[in-house]
Amino acid sequence: MPHYAGAVPLLTEPTLPLDRVTDVVSTDASLRRFLHGLPGVDQVGAEARAAMLSTRSIKTAAKQFAIDLAISIIDLTTLEGQDTPGKVRTLCAKAQRPDPSDASVPAVAAVCVYPDLVAVAKAATGPSGVKVASVATAFPSGRASRAVKLADTADAVAAGADEIDMVIDRGAFLVGRYRAVLEDIVAVKQACGTARLKVILEVGELATYDNVRRASWLAMLAGADFIKTSTGKVQPAATLPVTQVMLEAVRDFRAATGRMVGVKPAGGIRTAKDAIRHLVLVNETAGEEWLDPRWFRIGASTLLNDLLMQRQRMTTGRYAGPDYFTVD
Amino acid sequence: MSDVTPRLAVQKTYKLYIGGRFPRSESGRSYQVSDATGRFLANAAMASRKDVRDAVVAARKAGPAWSGASAYNRGQVLYRVAEVLEGRRGQFVDEVVAAEGLSVGTATSLVAAVVDRWVWYAGWADKLAQVVGSSNPVAGPYFDFTVPEPTGVVGVVAPQSSSLLGLVSVLAPVIVTGNTAVLLASERRPLPAISLAEVLATSDVPAGVVNVLTGRTAELTPWLAAHMDVNALDLCGLTDTALAHAAEEAAADNLKRVLRPSTADPDGRAEPDWSAEPGLERMTAFIEHKTVWHPVGI
Numbered sequence: 001m002p003h004y005a006g007a008v009p010l011l012t013e014p015t016l017p018l019d020r021v022t023d024v025v026s027t028d029a030s031l032r033r034f035l036h037g038l039p040g041v042d043q044v045g046a047e048a049r050a051a052m053l054s055t056r057s058i059k060t061a062a063k064q065f066a067i068d069l070a071i072s073i074i075d076l077t078t079l080e081g082q083d084t085p086g087k088v089r090t091l092c093a094k095a096q097r098p099d100p101s102d103a104s105v106p107a108v109a110a111v112c113v114y115p116d117l118v119a120v121a122k123a124a125t126g127p128s129g130v131k132v133a134s135v136a137t138a139f140p141s142g143r144a145s146r147a148v149k150l151a152d153t154a155d156a157v158a159a160g161a162d163e164i165d166m167v168i169d170r171g172a173f174l175v176g177r178y179r180a181v182l183e184d185i186v187a188v189k190q191a192c193g194t195a196r197l198k199v200i201l202e203v204g205e206l207a208t209y210d211n212v213r214r215a216s217w218l219a220m221l222a223g224a225d226f227i228k229t230s231t232g233k234v235q236p237a238a239t240l241p242v243t244q245v246m247l248e249a250v251r252d253f254r255a256a257t258g259r260m261v262g263v264k265p266a267g268g269i270r271t272a273k274d275a276i277r278h279l280v281l282v283n284e285t286a287g288e289e290w291l292d293p294r295w296f297r298i299g300a301s302t303l304l305n306d307l308l309m310q311r312q313r314m315t316t317g318r319y320a321g322p323d324y325f326t327v328d
Numbered sequence: 329m330s331d332v333t334p335r336l337a338v339q340k341t342y343k344l345y346i347g348g349r350f351p352r353s354e355s356g357r358s359y360q361v362s363d364a365t366g367r368f369l370a371n372a373a374m375a376s377r378k379d380v381r382d383a384v385v386a387a388r389k390a391g392p393a394w395s396g397a398s399a400y401n402r403g404q405v406l407y408r409v410a411e412v413l414e415g416r417r418g419q420f421v422d423e424v425v426a427a428e429g430l431s432v433g434t435a436t437s438l439v440a441a442v443v444d445r446w447v448w449y450a451g452w453a454d455k456l457a458q459v460v461g462s463s464n465p466v467a468g469p470y471f472d473f474t475v476p477e478p479t480g481v482v483g484v485v486a487p488q489s490s491s492l493l494g495l496v497s498v499l500a501p502v503i504v505t506g507n508t509a510v511l512l513a514s515e516r517r518p519l520p521a522i523s524l525a526e527v528l529a530t531s532d533v534p535a536g537v538v539n540v541l542t543g544r545t546a547e548l549t550p551w552l553a554a555h556m557d558v559n560a561l562d563l564c565g566l567t568d569t570a571l572a573h574a575a576e577e578a579a580a581d582n583l584k585r586v587l588r589p590s591t592a593d594p595d596g597r598a599e600p601d602w603s604a605e606p607g608l609e610r611m612t613a614f615i616e617h618k619t620v621w622h623p624v625g626i
Binding site: 318319320323 | 384554555556558581
């Protein structure tokens with residue numbers, strides 16, 4: 001199997017300078033022409049490549065590095081109707097010091113909560129450097145008017161959110177009203193101010209890899225700082241081939257425009273093994289530069305404990321048990 | 329010249345039993361098992377530490393459903409095991425003859441004792457709580473009960489010489505009370521353990537309640553003993569005193585309950601007399617007593 005199976009041929013010249021972006025997004029027709037002109041995803045090739053990369057054996061020192069890196073790129077998430085300020089404070093404490101018995105464990109990248117709990121999370125994380133991310137825009141369905149979505153976003157930003165995770169209007173995307181989706185994202189981006197914007201594509205509802213590629217480009221053209229796979233409320237969520245298609249999109253987008261965009265798989269990544277497979281995929285698809293909390297995140301909650309158990313297994317030489325880690 | 333082609337015998341591959349499935353060792357290793365006279369019998373899987381890890385995960389996963397089943401239900405499942413065991417007596421007689429070098433007559437009565445032993449323990453499933461539990465008189469307006477609960481995941485090092493009766497005598501008491509087990513079979517006589525696993529797999533015992541590993545006892549025991557997600561250890565089959573001490577030390581890290589190897593002999597090599605009527609000790613070693621105070625009049 002060729003090494004590049006399933007990958008889009010890399011665009012060599014920056015073929016999409018900023019003034020051309022404005023052209024592309026100016027009308028529904030030009031946007032559709034552009035998105036449908038993207039090369040199709042070779043589904044079999046993409047899945048085979050992801051499966052091949054997931055057989056990479058990462059051991060000893062490389063595994064230690066991968067586990068610490070994986071911990072430091074986690075968006076520790078709680079998005080439940082039953083969330084309380086107490087639970088968010090507990091989560092923030094865990095985010096800053098994931099393993100109380102081992103100070104060498106790095107802090108996670110961010111905590112991710114609903115907008116009404118941003119203030120609590122902000123107070124609990126303080127100056128620790130752990131960012132506070134908030135979902136907004138009528139998460140998880142996104143079924144609300146633009147005014148409501150903007151108010152939701154403004155609310156979270158005013159409460160101090162460093163990052164906003166918005167959902168796209170999948171209904172509009174699937175019927176081909178790309179311009180409406182784009183305008184949504186542009187408006188939310190504006191409401192974010194200095195907060196970084198992650199755009200959730202909800203790949204479980206997009207049906208094909210071609211759609212995932214188009215939605216990724218659409219979000220990036222609209223100014224997303226990050227593209228994120230899923231809300232975590234719909235299955236399937238973050239699978240390796242989907243993440244790969246999105247990584248190819250950010251890679252090609254940078255080649256075309258010079259702007260770097262991050263990727264965040266979320267939902268369904270529960271074991272250290274899964275996380276390490278994603279890191280391999282990042283390294284092999286987008287490149288080493290993306291192996292950084294600024295450009296790659298994993299949205300998860302149970303994953304952290306498994307990483308900590310693996311880490312403890314490597315430092316103590318015995319298998320760890322879940323009884324000795326916090327329940328979250 | 330005979331017109332009948334001699335039948336080509338089908339050789340059996342003895343594999344591990346983890347989570348209700350029969351995988352080969354993760355490591356791909358195997359080792360040769362010989363009969364009592366030293367003749368080659370079969371290849372058995374040589375489990376690695378990762379197989380121990382997988383077995384513990386499977387045992388942990390099976391725990392809630394097995395310990396949550398009613399005592400009556402657990403008893404019925406174990407009776408069913410005895411029924412299936414009874415139907416395969418011939419196979420076990422052959423395997424015990426090969427493994428332990430007994431005469432067919434002795435082996436036949438031994439296998440009968442195995443089935444009887446299993447039935448004996450199955451009967452205790454819904455009776456042990458009455459015997460070791462209690463209603464306690466207290467100086468206050470409370471009902472006060474003590475009830476036995478399973479300890480959790482129990483690592484069992486099976487007896488090295490008694491490959492079937494000894495095996496059943498250490499395994500049955502662990503699972504009858506609702507524990508789940510990771511069992512290291514006798515290193516040189518592992519085949520009856522795998523055949524027993526086949527019986528368990530076909531007789532309503534939920535996947536993961538019993539997991540059987542074959543391989544080097546000295547290699548696997550330290551990983552099992554140090555594993556933080558194992559709650560108790562039965563070191564019955566550890567013939568090496570130094571190894572047993574090391575296992576006890578490792579077990580202390582998370583306060584595992586430990587049933588020590590028999591020390592009837594000064595060098596600790598004697599196995600208990602498995603033909604004797606067992607007491608409750610092997611069951612009570614792996615239960616926790618929970619005492620509940622309930623106010624009267626509410």
